[in-house]
Amino acid sequence: MTEHRYSEAERAAVYRAIYERRDMRHFLPDPIASDVLGRLLDAAHQAPSVGFMQPWRFIRITSNALRGQIHALVEQERVRTAKALHEREDEFMKLKVEGILDCAVVLVASLCDQREKAVFGRRTMPDMDLASLACAIQNLWLAARAEGLGMGWVSLFEPEELKRLLAMPEGSRPAAILCLGHVERFYEKPMLEQERWAERMPLDELLFENRWNSRAGDI
Template sequence: MLAQRPSPLVHAEPFLPSDREAVYRAIETRRDVRDQFLPDPIPEPVIARLLKAAHAAPSVGFMQPWNFLLVRSEDKRRAVWEAFNRANEEAVTMFEGERRERYRSLKLEGILKAPLSICVTCDPTRGGKVVLGRTHNPRMDVYSTVCAVQNLWLAARAEGIGIGWVSIFHDSDIRPIFGIPDHVEIVAWLCAGYVNELYAEPELSVKGWRQRLPLEELVFEESWGERKP
């Protein structure tokens, strides 16, 4: 008699209330951290858990297009900070009047303060030329990589680790520092480190840059612009 193969399916019962609340707490208290980083190094087992969580993200066609470049070297982080600083000076000129001065007052990165940076990339060639699910939307590989970033971010919150996403730089300034191939897209530069405190609300909200939009204004029913009575 042939041995019965174990089922590839698992039960999908709801989480216990305490587990469910922990998931929602991580989502609701996650913050983009810029200046609250402690100098303490993140232990390797914790980094491994964060990367495992990121690698568990969904991806179109199961192509798993991400890579995670860990950067601890102060010299390389300083080179990235210099790239940020040049781009940030360009960004200042894009705002006018009071908005420009408020922009200048914001702390927008923690590249040198956080003990670890993680450069998350997307390799669009990983699944071959034709990828299931990407046939009609070529950006699905990047969207998948962003899911990995979010997984890492939520896992970090559960570990007491702050994450700051830096996006103000020219790829052409970052790529040669690390030898990143031309076809690989840089999706996120993440600063990571332990924190003792987090803002109760998003920092840009606290500092008056923008406020959270009411959810009911963003939800439509059946047709664009149609809301529940």
């Protein structure tokens, strides 16, 4: 046992947040206390980033009119996505894919501008800035779950249209619309699994050893 290990209760809390985190679509209208929101955003800001570039920028949407415009962009893409799914179009249109008009707080998680200047860790893999932003979003998600709040990640939007709507600078990029709020209950399983849209794949089908598709031995 390592001396740096957390206590059993602390480890259980970390794993509980991981396993009970859900992509939420149903929210209550109750506001989020400012100190709680501050903790969540600070948790996001503690995420690792390649070259310590900290590429994340969060835009809090406080205008109801702007929230409505963002919702309209998402609705446009929802219809386009449904058309692209062909035989699953009707099934997709029955799914609730966002809670923008219902949640307490809407954040747009974005990549900063002038990212070309950060080459440490990105020279051959420039998309590592997006990977860093994803880590910040996951930190926010897990902290929200620990606080008893739900969060939903919405990616159904045209980035350039949202970028213009938010007057974002050249070189920046919106990556996610995040819905945060109180919920009546958390889904027992991921919503898309509950709705039988997809199932979680067995881990042993995704874990290889030494070479691609070489099934790993026992762990």
